[in-house]
Amino acid sequence: MADNEGILSEVEVQQKAQNFLLMKYPESKVTFSGTQLVTKEATPTFQLNGVITMKTRGTLDRFILRSHPNQYFFNIELDARQGTILNYELR
Numbered sequence: 086m087a088d089n090e091g092i093l094s095e096v097e098v099q100q101k102a103q104n105f106l107l108m109k110y111p112e113s114k115v116t117f118s119g120t121q122l123v124t125k126e127a128t129p130t131f132q133l134n135g136v137i138t139m140k141t142r143g144t145l146d147r148f149i150l151r152s153h154p155n156q157y158f159f160n161i162e163l164d165a166r167q168g169t170i171l172n173y174e175l176r
Contacts, residue, residue: 092165095120098131101168102161112140122165129165134158137175 093101103115117135124130139155162171 092122092129093131093163093168095131098163098165098168099133101163102133102170105161105170105173106137106159110137110139114138125162130171131163131165133161133163 099117099120102117106115107113115135115137117133119132119134121132122129123132135158137157137159139157141155157175159173159175161173163169164171
């Protein structure tokens with residue numbers, strides 16, 4: 086990418102992504118494992134991924150067969166200049 090002027094820093098982008106996830110899933114813990122700056126449809130875009138650990142909702146969570154029932158992987162795409170969320174996914 087030749088023109089990095091106006092691009093948000095990695096720290097700013099992670100903070101925006103974390104704020105977004107915590108608004109949707111309060112009292113969760115967000116851990117980032119990767120941040121990548123790419124160009125998507127001529128728009129500089131940050132792609133972030135990591136793990137979100139959500140607060141247990143009740144005693145039934147203990148009976149779910151997953152080893153970490155409240156832990157999910159996430160992918161988030163943000164506009165690198167404006168910091169707006171373009172897309173996100175939990176899995």
